Amino acid sequence: MSRDFSFDRIAPVYDKLSYLAFRGSVTRAQRYFLSTIPPQSNVLIVGGGNGDILIDLLERVVPAHITYVEASVAMMHRAKRKITGYRQTNSNLSLPTITFIQGTERDVDSTKMYQVAITNFVLDMYQGSSLDGMMQRIDSLLSEDAVWLFTDFRYSSRLMNRIWQKPLAQFMYIFFHFTANISVQALPNYDSHFRKVGWDEKQHQSFFGDFISSNIYTRTKQISQRDFSSKNR
Numbered sequence: 001m002s003r004d005f006s007f008d009r010i011a012p013v014y015d016k017l018s019y020l021a022f023r024g025s026v027t028r029a030q031r032y033f034l035s036t037i038p039p040q041s042n043v044l045i046v047g048g049g050n051g052d053i054l055i056d057l058l059e060r061v062v063p064a065h066i067t068y069v070e071a072s073v074a075m076m077h078r079a080k081r082k083i084t085g086y087r088q089t090n091s092n093l094s095l096p097t098i099t100f101i102q103g104t105e106r107d108v109d110s111t112k113m114y115q116v117a118i119t120n121f122v123l124d125m126y127q128g129s130s131l132d133g134m135m136q137r138i139d140s141l142l143s144e145d146a147v148w149l150f151t152d153f154r155y156s157s158r159l160m161n162r163i164w165q166k167p168l169a170q171f172m173y174i175f176f177h178f179t180a181n182i183s184v185q186a187l188p189n190y191d192s193h194f195r196k197v198g199w200d201e202k203q204h205q206s207f208f209g210d211f212i213s214s215n216i217y218t219r220t221k222q223i224s225q226r227d228f229s230s231k232n233r
């Protein structure tokens, strides 16, 4: 998709709308795998939105450093405000440094190496070669043993669920077309895009009737190496 989208207009109500529409499942899904992040990791968050993910992360793990990348000025402003408040009320804690980048993954210093990437409800804004390009860029910033936490809307494998999920996804895309100028119209096949950049799903947990999926991906190489060594034990 073209990068002409902007979440600035919707930023003030985004969290409330998402909470009301999905009865808190969006938040629960985003939190689900956070505590699996190894302590002292360098964490890259792309498209973090209003910043709740930062607080959720800091309450569960102690990363060495966080880089927070967000395209929307208004979303970024809110995220910074939330973290300033959090630092003030938790001044007794030693919190990691956070680098805020108002931009996209392309603006991240390519000499940096991360052990964790978090992309929540952002890959669904892309498709085709734009999605591949974005994922390749994130992949290039991640170490060999990195984990990629990814939470997003996804069609269920069950037909009965897909019957209501497809129109709901279409409604959401129309809504975001008018409010944020998003041009994508259908959810991508994430697995095939992850496979192209050399990543495979290791674990997942479903929410909201299978429409929201929280996932841990690792490099395909890592999985095959593990299989190989367990077979040779």
Ligand SMILES: C[S@@+](CC[C@H](N)C(=O)[O-])C[C@H]1O[C@@H](n2cnc3c(N)ncnc32)[C@H](O)[C@@H]1O
Binding pocket: 006, 007, 046, 047, 048, 049, 050, 069, 070, 071, 072, 075, 103, 104, 105, 120, 121, 122, 125, 134
């Ligand atoms: C649908 S919102 C989700 C926000 C947040 N992850 C959440 O779940 O509440 C998508 C966010 O990703 C941001 N975004 C989209 N593409 C991006 C990119 N390539 N780099 C950084 N931010 C991006 C948008 O500005 C928007 O704030």
